[in-house]
Amino acid sequence: xxxxxxxxxxxxxxxxxxxxxRCDPISGHTALYWYRQxxxxxxxxxxxxxxxxxxxxxxxxxxxxxxxxxxxxxxTLTIQRTQQEDSAVYLCASSPYRPDTDTQYFGPGxxxxxx
Amino acid sequence: AQSVTQLDxxxxxxxxxxxxxxxxxxxxxxxxLFWYVQHPNKGLQLLLKYTSAATxxxxxxxxxxxxxxxxxxFHLTKPSAHMSDAAEYFCVVTTGTASKLxxxxxxxxxxxx
Numbered sequence: 001x002x003x004x005x006x007x008x009x010x011x012x013x014x015x016x017x018x019x020x021x022r023c024d025p026i027s028g029h030t031a032l033y034w035y036r037q038x039x040x041x042x043x044x045x046x047x048x049x050x051x052x053x054x055x056x057x058x059x060x061x062x063x064x065x066x067x068x069x070x071x072x073x074x075x076t077l078t079i080q081r082t083q084q085e086d087s088a089v090y091l092c093a094s095s096p097y098r099p100d101t102d103t104q105y106f107g108p109g110x111x112x113x114x115x
Numbered sequence: 116a117q118s119v120t121q122l123d124x125x126x127x128x129x130x131x132x133x134x135x136x137x138x139x140x141x142x143x144x145x146x147x148l149f150w151y152v153q154h155p156n157k158g159l160q161l162l163l164k165y166t167s168a169a170t171x172x173x174x175x176x177x178x179x180x181x182x183x184x185x186x187x188x189f190h191l192t193k194p195s196a197h198m199s200d201a202a203e204y205f206c207v208v209t210t211g212t213a214s215k216l217x218x219x220x221x222x223x224x225x226x227x228x
Contacts, residue, residue, distance in 0.1 A: 033215065043205065045215035056214040091159070099214045101147050101166045106159040 004107035006092050012113045013082055021077040021110045025094030032075050034067060038088035048099060082114045117142045119208045121219035129227050134193040136222045138206030148189045149207040150180055201226045
């Protein structure tokens with residue numbers, strides 16, 4: 001079956017612009033996660049969704065970052081007023097239900113470059 | 116709290132020789148442990164996972180890992196390296212009270228002829 005898909009695969013934007021990153025999880029997976037991979041910080045957790053609710057937003061680095069999930073499926077990560085330090089690969093993952101034991105399946109990522 | 120330490124940032128082996136990638140974890144509760152692999156410009160792929168069943172876990176591509184509670188370790192091994200194993204490997208921990216994976220800093224495996 002289809003895996004996790006993300007779009008766009010690459011995004012170049014100017015400092016101060018807003019960007020939206022999209023994630024389509026595996027069908028039927030109730031749990032969805034966003035992570036960020038950057039050279040200086042490694043792989044960092046951003047936010048976890050269970051259905052349309054986000055019980056854990058502890059990894060969002062600032063109020064410029066927000067995310068939503070609709071219909072228990074597609075999720076959008078929005079970064080407002082982008083800064084150069086936001087440049088990174090943004091990874092989305094989904095799992096059947098439980099974050100602690102279920103395998104998380106990762107998408108290919110969106111590479112964001114802020115000029 | 117949970118954390119994971121990958122003891123080597125870079126490991127180089129010759130093709131056909133054994134691979135050992137070291138990982139130590141810290142967790143307040145019984146952990147679940149994973150190894151993920153990331154090939155250049157590719158997504159993260161699960162190699163294997165431990166979730167409190169058998170302590171010796173076999174994964175894909177001939178990799179295996181052993182959960183040792185007394186040593187708080189979860190080292191990844193493979194008897195014979197192949198050129199296609201060259202990639203970045205991440206040790207990952209989570210617990211029943213957590214909603215996220217905590218990644219180690221990664222070990223880059225280089226395989227030479």
